Amino acid sequence: MNPQSKSKEWKLAPGQEFRFEVSTKSTITVKLKSGLAEYFGAELGTDAQYTFSGTNGAIFSWQGCVLEVSGECQSAYVAEETPMESYINVHMGLQQLRVQAHGEAEEGSGVAPRVMVVGPEDSGKTSLSRILLNYAVRMEETPLFVDLDPASASVAVPGTISATSIGKTIDIQDGFMGSMAVAGSSADHQPLVLQYGHQDQMENPVLFNLLVDKLASSIDMRLAADRQAAASGIIVDTHGSTDLAKLGFLEHAIKALGINVLLVVGNERMYSHFSSRVPTQTTVLKLAKSGGTVDRDANFRHQEQSQAIKQYFSGTTAEPRMSFSTVVNFADTRVLRVGEDAKAPSSTLPLGETRKLTDTSVVDVEIDEGLSHSVLAVTDVPLPNDVELLPVSEDVVGVQVLGFVNVTKVDMDKKRLTVTSPVPGRLPSNILLYSHVKWMEV
């Protein structure tokens, strides 16, 4: 531990990095006094000051700089060794592909980089994705960020997968969600978000892979309509695991998303595994893990997830947002869930009835207190003419999510639900998609 309570100057020589850990109970402020520096690839402004709380981070300088840091860090030090040279080399290789793809975009024949970052937990995959996206944006590219990690969804709430066009560097303080808040409501920049409803792919592997396929075809459609954006390529962040059972999800996604560059961070075994399994057109590169990455325990991860959901409903430090309460009658609302009852043992079925449900069947969720604090997805799925019928699974599975609501009250006497939403007014549809993710404002 190296507690830093007072304001202190940190001098970085070229190629050095200031690493810090700040608990959720304290806040630090960082100012760039002189020179140039970047936070996971996004340049720090000279007049700006940045605050961090409940975060581990690193400020790197290619040219050298002086930083002024005030507040208490759990740990703070300057590192001389970083993998940034190898990361910028990867960026330059990707940028060459983009330049060729832009040149050929008119004919539509350029092969843009479709990059996936894989590796163990806490190996720095999200940080590397962020660096590569920021470097691309600084070259005036508009890459698509694809987040396939439902446990620590960066762009939306946990339990989802998404694809987002990155048109400006990722917000230094507030991360991907901060960038989303600023991106506003321009349709082309709206993230494509699909509700999975679990944080672990193993909960419903069939559904997870199906959602990846649906996301991949939505991405293809979006990029087919914008060849310049297509030439900027995609960068895919993934869940961290070396578990063989989970590598199959990555192999599936590599094929579905047409990945042509696979970056394996900090794991020889995964590198060897994928080298012999990816399609021939996919280049597999091995990259070192940064010595700065911090192993987060379950408690820290839980706090980060709560923080992400809070950010969704209440905005970011830079752009706080109001949330609005809406009351809906049970009778006017359907909460649908995909697949789970398929796991009920056959013995629980009525005599003579055979199982008809599959992992992607749509089932009604009974509205009762069990829904309290649930984070439900808002859709525009139409209700069938006969209200007794369930919407067909094609309408529900992989449908683009419009937003989320948080169930704050279930009134069983009055048969009413109170939900909060970052958007005022009535819900666009009375069909909500269930998730196991729960959250309560504290």
Ligand SMILES: Nc1ncnc2c1ncn2[C@@H]1O[C@H](COP(=O)(O)OP(=O)(O)OP(=O)(O)O)[C@@H](O)[C@H]1O
């Ligand atoms: N160079 C660095 N210096 C200090 N902290 C860092 C550095 N690189 C990454 N971190 C921190 O280490 C933690 C793990 O990094 P990151 O989230 O990028 O890993 P990951 O592999 O994506 O994790 P996951 O297991 O969730 O997939 C994060 O808190 C991140 O902010």
